Amino acid sequence: MKIAVxxxxxxxxxxxxxxxxxxxxxxxxxxxxxCDVEAxxxxxxxxxxxxxxxxxxxxxxxxxxNFCNFCGACGQICQFNAIAVLLKxxxxxxxxxxxxxxxxxxxxxxxxxxxxxKEIGLIRVGxxxxxxxxxxxxxxxxxxxxxxxxxxQVKETNQNSDVTIIDCPPGAACPVIESIKGSDYVILVTEPxxxxxxxxxxxxxxxxxxxxxxxxxxxxxxPNTDQEEIExxxxxxxxxxxxxxxxxxxxxxxxxxxxxxxxxxxxLRSDMLTMLENIESEIQKAKGVVD
Amino acid sequence: xKQLVVxxxxxxxxxxxxxxxxxxxANKxxxxxADVEAxxxxxxxxxxxxxxxxxxxxxxxxxxxxxxxGCWACIDACRYNAIFKNGDVAKVDNLECxxxxxxxxxxxxSAISYEPSQSGVTFNSESKWGPMSHAQLAMGEETSGRIxxxxxxxxxxxxxxxxxPFILIDGPPGIACPVIAAVTxxxxxxxxxxxxxSGLSDLERAYELVKHFEIDTRVVINxxxxxxxxxxKIREFCNNNNIPIIGEIxxxxxxxxxxxxxxxxxxxxxxxxxxxxxxDIWNKIETEWLFSE
Numbered sequence: 001m002k003i004a005v006x007x008x009x010x011x012x013x014x015x016x017x018x019x020x021x022x023x024x025x026x027x028x029x030x031x032x033x034x035c036d037v038e039a040x041x042x043x044x045x046x047x048x049x050x051x052x053x054x055x056x057x058x059x060x061x062x063x064x065x066n067f068c069n070f071c072g073a074c075g076q077i078c079q080f081n082a083i084a085v086l087l088k089x090x091x092x093x094x095x096x097x098x099x100x101x102x103x104x105x106x107x108x109x110x111x112x113x114x115x116x117x118k119e120i121g122l123i124r125v126g127x128x129x130x131x132x133x134x135x136x137x138x139x140x141x142x143x144x145x146x147x148x149x150x151x152x153q154v155k156e157t158n159q160n161s162d163v164t165i166i167d168c169p170p171g172a173a174c175p176v177i178e179s180i181k182g183s184d185y186v187i188l189v190t191e192p193x194x195x196x197x198x199x200x201x202x203x204x205x206x207x208x209x210x211x212x213x214x215x216x217x218x219x220x221x222x223p224n225t226d227q228e229e230i231e232x233x234x235x236x237x238x239x240x241x242x243x244x245x246x247x248x249x250x251x252x253x254x255x256x257x258x259x260x261x262x263x264x265x266x267x268l269r270s271d272m273l274t275m276l277e278n279i280e281s282e283i284q285k286a287k288g289v290v291d
Numbered sequence: 292x293k294q295l296v297v298x299x300x301x302x303x304x305x306x307x308x309x310x311x312x313x314x315x316x317a318n319k320x321x322x323x324x325a326d327v328e329a330x331x332x333x334x335x336x337x338x339x340x341x342x343x344x345x346x347x348x349x350x351x352x353x354x355x356x357x358x359x360x361g362c363w364a365c366i367d368a369c370r371y372n373a374i375f376k377n378g379d380v381a382k383v384d385n386l387e388c389x390x391x392x393x394x395x396x397x398x399x400x401s402a403i404s405y406e407p408s409q410s411g412v413t414f415n416s417e418s419k420w421g422p423m424s425h426a427q428l429a430m431g432e433e434t435s436g437r438i439x440x441x442x443x444x445x446x447x448x449x450x451x452x453x454x455x456p457f458i459l460i461d462g463p464p465g466i467a468c469p470v471i472a473a474v475t476x477x478x479x480x481x482x483x484x485x486x487x488x489s490g491l492s493d494l495e496r497a498y499e500l501v502k503h504f505e506i507d508t509r510v511v512i513n514x515x516x517x518x519x520x521x522x523x524k525i526r527e528f529c530n531n532n533n534i535p536i537i538g539e540i541x542x543x544x545x546x547x548x549x550x551x552x553x554x555x556x557x558x559x560x561x562x563x564x565x566x567x568x569x570x571d572i573w574n575k576i577e578t579e580w581l582f583s584e
Contacts, residue, residue, distance in 0.1 A: 008329050010464040011303005015489065038465035039300050039496055041489035079349060079392055100391030101370055142499040145436060145468035170302040170464045172328040174433040177386065193550050195307070199329040206430040209386060225551065249517070252542075256487040256518035 001283050002164040004183040004212075008203035009196055010170035012189045013219035013245070016255055018167035019045040020262035021187075024272045026131025031161035034137035035179035036169035037121060037150045044258040047135040052125040056138065056153045057117035058099040063090040067112035074103035074113055094118055095145055121150045123157055134161065147175040155182070172202045180207065184283045186214040188239065190230060192222060197229040204237045213282060215240050215275075220247040242275050292450055293581060294458045294477040296325070298501075300493030302464035304485045305513035307331045308546055309569070310461040311555040314420050316573040321455050322418055323446035324425035325473035326463035327411065327438045335553055338416035338423045346426065346441060348410030348434040349390030356380040358402035365394035365403065386431055410434045413441050415449060422449040436468035443472065457581060466500045474501060479580055480508045481537075486521035491528065498534065507580075508534055511572060515539035538572035540565050 005018040015034075019042050022032040034042035061074065061083065068090060075085035082096035083103060099115075107113040121140040128135055138154035140147055147169070155178075158164060168179040180186055186207050190200040200216070207214050216234050218227070221244040234241050245251075245268060254261035262268045297306045297313075310332060314322050324332040352373070354365070359380040366374045366381060373387035374394060383394075385408075395403040410432040416423045424445040426438050446458050462473040474480060480501045484494040494510070501508045510529050515522055522539070529536050541564050549559035557566050 009302065009331075010299075010329075011301065036465075038467050038470075039302075039489075039493040041301070041492065044488045044492065077392060077396065079390055098389060098391060099370070100389060100393050101368070102391045102393040102396060105368060105393055105396045140467060142466060142496065143471075143503050145471055147465075147467045148433070170329070171435075171469075172430050173428055173435045173469075174431065175467075177431045193547065194334050194553060195331045195550060198331060198334055202329055202430060209431060222547075225547075249542075252514075252517050256485075256490075256521050258488040 001185070001280055002166065002183040003279060004166040004168055004180040004186045005189060006168040006176060006180055006186055006203060006207070007170060007189045007199065008172055008206070009190070009199035012191045012196060014189050015041045015045070015167050016262060017187065017189050017217055017219065018042060018165050020260055020272055021276060022046065022133050022165045023131060023260055023263040024269060025163040025165065025276055026128070026133045028162035029132050030163045030165065031134045031136065031158055032165045032167065033155060033158060034167045035151045035154060036167060037138035037140045037147050037154060038169060040137040040139060042167045043126070043135055043137050045260055046128045046133060047126040048129040050124050050126040054123045055119050056121045056123050056150050057119050058149045059101070059115035060094045060097045060099060060118045061092050061103045061113050062116045063092070064112055064114065067109050069109055069112070071108065073106040073108060077102045077106040098146065099149060120144045123154050125157060148178045151175055151178045172206050176206065177210070180210060180212065183212055185279050186212050187217055188214055189217045189219050191220045192218055192225040192227050192230060197233060200230060201233050204233065204239060208237065213286065215242040215279070217243045217245065219245045221245060222247045242278070243271055292447065292456050292458065294460060295479045295481060295576070296460040296462050296474050296477045297481045297483060298462035298470060298474065298497055299464060299483045300466060300497030301485070301490050304483045304490060306483050307335070307461050308550065308556060309481070309483050309511060309513065310459060311335045312557050312569040313573055313576070314459055315555040315557045316570060317457060317459065318420055319455065320421045320457040320459055321446050321450045321453065322421060322423040323442055323458060323460040324423070325439045325442055325460050325469070327426040327428045327442060327469065328435055328463065330425055330427060332461045333425055335550060335555055336418045336423065337553060338418040340414050340416045342415040344413050345409045346411040346413055346434070346438050347407045348432060350405035350407045351385055351388045351390050352383045352392070352394050353404050353406050354381050354383055355402045355404070358400045360400055364397040364399070368393045368397045389433065411438045413438065413445060415445055421455055422453055424449055436472040439469050439472035466496050470500065474504055474506060477506060480506045481511060482508060483511045483513050484525060485514050486512060486518045486525055488521065491521060491525055494525065495528065498532065509537045510534050511537060512539045514542040516541045537575045538568050540568045
């Protein structure tokens with residue numbers, strides 16, 4: 001089963017929940033994929049070594065001036081303004097290129113435009129300090145604008161595991177969709193603040209389009225805060241609150257140094273295992289209905 | 292015009308909290324929220340919307356089922372798996388379509404057309420301390436960076452219109468397109484970090500980004516007292532790279548109260564430990580940067 005951990009708002013505790021879920025699930029074969037390729041952090045908590053590093057590339061156009069007749073077809077079709085065709089020169093702005101291949105299709109002269117690989121980042125695979133967990137992450141090169149292509153490639157590196165946990169990036173745009181796509185379940189991590197509630201509502205809207213079942217985890221929970229907004233959002237959107245992780249300074253201190261504070265707390269660990277089992281049976285039920 | 296952007300790399304370090312407080316202390320400025328995916332600044336500044344404009348994004352593909360003959364050439368051409376077989380004809384999945392128009396090039400039946408779609412809304416608003424430019428991206432859209440560019444442009448126009456030269460920008464998390472659009476052309480970047488292993492590695496990435504764009508940078512360590520060993524490591528990183536740390540804000544429950552009451556930390560309690568440090572940070576920014584040549 002594949003479970004994505006997302007949020008909308010940054011800093012709610014996606015990585016803390018994702019790595020703890022992986023730790024709890026690690027009695028089976030488990031893979032943790034960190035899709036936050038701009039600022040990956042899951043490996044700090046789980047990965048003891050890197051066994052494989054791959055360079056991720058995307059295709060970008062290259063012009064061969066032996067054949068190019070400067071007809072301008074490539075520049076005209078490019079929707080991303082990545083190609084400028086001048087009198088005797090074609091400028092490719094590779095940072096704007098989305099690697100769609102439209103220019104290659106549009107070029108009428110064989111050999112004039114080919115696609116060549118451009119490096120955009122790294123994909124790293126490693127083993128965990130304990131349990132049977134493969135830890136995979138991606139690191140986008142600084143200055144590269146597009147995260148989505150790397151996220152896609154990081155996910156394709158997945159080994160066949162019984163359980164895959166996907167640590168998603170913050171936000172509500174394409175990179176989050178790319179990370180969540182293909183999952184059986186989404187856990188949305190929020191915090192009991194107006195920022196948390198506001199962004200949870202965006203995340204609920206985002207995930208409803210994907211039609212993947214979801215549930216909510218409230219992190220840094222404080223019974224003194226007004227939770228009505230979050231609880232009402234969850235009711236309206238049929239997204240049950242399945243776990244509350246209390247705010248504790250010692251949790252923050254352990255998290256700060258890369259310790260699995262949820263896994264170390266026996267009660268929380270047990271609650272998380274129950275949550276995982278419930279999600280598994282929900283996924284099985286949904287598959288049963290489909291079959 | 293002087294533009295200051297607040298970024299972090301890591302989400303949740305306190306960018307919006309710091310930006311809101313600095314906005315209050317500056318008292319007269321132009322504000323911009325460049326986090327167009329999950330904007331929060333308006334929740335504590337409570338601006339009044341004066342104008343809003345739909346942001347028209349890319350043109351997504353639309354297949355006319357009456358013209359489609361089911362040759363599937365479009366499916367082969369699409370690199371985003373955005374077209375699927377719907378019985379005998381092809382159909383576009385709007386969420387996946389990246390608007391590249393490759394499908395239209397291969398369709399021999401002229402069955403594919405492109406329709407511009409609204410992918411967000413931009414706002415010009417008025418806060419208590421001056422005009423504010425912000426936006427909301429429609430969920431799952433890909434034009435985040437482009438909307439950020441519009442927010443930035445609108446902020447510059449507001450600055451000229453109101454003759455207010457100081458623009459303070461609340462940035463998004465991460466280091467890719469939306470952040471790049473938030474930082475290009477600014478005069479100063481403030482990286483808000485936290486003393487955690489994740490905070491440090493993301494600070495390193497955010498710093499590499501602003502260095503790449505040759506932007507003058509300062510660091511603020513937020514929740515500075517929660518982990519002293521990590522705070523030391525952050526100070527070491529900043530020292531080794533000659534990045535001035537202009538403030539270390541202690542973890543202070545007043546911050547949570549301020550956000551819950553939908554206002555800035557200083558408005559909640561001007562004498563709280565966090566407020567005192569924020570005041571000090573603002574004084575440094577004012578004297579060492581805003582009013583200097």
